[in-house]
Amino acid sequence: MNAVKINLLIIVGILLTYSLLLADAERPNFIVIVVDDLSPENFSCYDNSAAPTPNIDQLASTGVQFLTAWATPMCSSSRALLTTGRYPYRTGVWHNDLRINNSRSERYNWTTRHLTFAQALRDNGYRTALIGNNMALGGKVDGSAGFDEFCHRADQPSAIPEGAVFTGLYEGRYNFPNAPRIPSRYWHPCIVQDGALLQTSPDDFGPDIFTDYLIDFIKRNKQEAFLAYYPLNLVHDIAGGGLPTMPSKGRPGSNTGGSVADMIVYIDQTIGRLNKVLEELNLRENTIVIFASDNGDSAHGMKMHATEDGPRVPLIISAPGIVKVRGATKELVEFSDLFPTLIDYSESRLPDSYALDGKSLRPFLSGEQDTHRDWILSYIATARMARTRDWVLEAVDPVYGSDEGRLYFSNGEHTRSKYKLVEDTSSPAAREAHKGLMKILEYNPWPDRSDPKVAAEIRSYDQMPYKHYLETGKPLPEINSGIAHEVKSKI
Helix, strand or coil: CCHHHHHHHHHHHHHHHHHHHHHHHHCCEEEEEEECCCCHHHCHHHCCCCCCCHHHHHHHHCEEEEEEEECCCCHHHHHHHHHHCCCHHHHCEEECCEECCCCCCCCCCHHHCCCCHHHHHHCCCCEEEEEECHHHHCCCCCHHHCCCEEEEECCCHHHCCCCCCCCCCECCCCCCCCCCCCECCCECCCEEECCEEECCCCCCEHHHHHHHHHHHHHHHCCCCCEEEEEECCCCCCCCCCCCCCCHHHCCCCCCCCCCHHHHHHHHHHHHHHHHHHHHHCCCCCCEEEEEEECCCCHHHCCCCECCCCCCEEEEEEECCCCCCCCEEEEEEEEHHHHHHHHHHHHCCCCCCCCCCCCCCCHHHHHCCCCCCCCCEEEEECCEEEEECCCEEEEEEEHHHCECCCEEEECCCCCCHHHCEECCCCCCHHHHHHHHHHHHHHCCCCCCCCCCHHHHHHHHHHHCCCCCCECECCECCCCCCHHHHHHHHHCC
8 A cells, every 4th residue: 555545544534533523522411400399480481480580581591491391290200201201101100109010129210121311322422420319210320320420319218328327417207107217318418429428517508519519520521522410309398398498598507497489599599500600611502401390389289280280390491502592482392302302412322123202302492393292291190191282181090080081271371270171072172182182191001900910009009198189189089999899809
């Protein structure tokens, strides 16, 4: 081979290497922030708020603010949907306390049988981190869940690393038989950082530690593509009840005596800190920031409800160099859409035949299309919901005697107070709407109740203290004798 050909091959190799490095540099970063138990109306950009949220408002004005975004009305079901992009007929996670066809070892660790978005992106060369609430992954946060680094709360005494002794504060107990006291998540917190117990003091506030860790992670990885998943503990109350005071009220603070309004201000300040760091590092244009909540506001009776107030959450997506500025939009979106969106933007590959239930938002966010999807669905335990732009079907629950659910005409609106309850579905329009919405529910079919394992799970769930609601604030009736007989006859 002559010298000219050798030099040509060297030049081609250099150009190829450069193009690959350039492509890597152009891949977007992702920061996925999920607050706990807050509805859209808690933020001022959604027209009403418990406190001003200028930094979150600014995030919305520089990206896309979805007025009709659905998660689910419960923590674990929302987080399983978000991190896997799969409906519960695949994952089995219908409710914190209703898990279908999962073995004992897999019951709270859906990452053992399903990919997380972190696994998919890490396999594509992204640096990944989990910060905050480890329950966001069903309790499993080791490397197999897809994260290179993690800094999270110990949500149970069993989550404290073996051999370590936590000497900080404890909360109360959850309302379960033999429930242990829970290590503190707020003041003098119990935090595990990369597998080791972090030493904390009475002056330490857990969310401060998590945000500091996230900022350090961003700075350390500013030269490579990264994914940071930050499920906050705020504004969830402590085990046994109570809200913490915020650092602005003094240090050390208390794990009781705080307010939702102060917590929302703190969340907004956290978003401001993150935006400032991204701007200082020249990463803001190329970092897709996703801000959402896991379910509706528990303080106003929306959490655990199979009404639209249960799954409806704030969802804001912003990246000035990537996402078209649309501001508020009535386009429908659901949590299952976020996994394929990350896959699409990162150009990651999934295993052959690995199915997702969501639809990528990239065409809508980039401006290639001005519409996203025609329907969304949600669920909690034995109940399911669906909506289109003009119709909402909620509380479809044959197990607890609501076979047909309730139908509303929304007329394109996104606030429940403007809906019209359709009490007579005999008109052609209402009949067709109900039929179509029931058809949508088939994309997430409820398990066969004749299966003995399913029947046993329903019986177990019926005894749990935290069940869902079909009507606002109204407890579920006992399973009627016919269904109870059917369940017992299969076991």
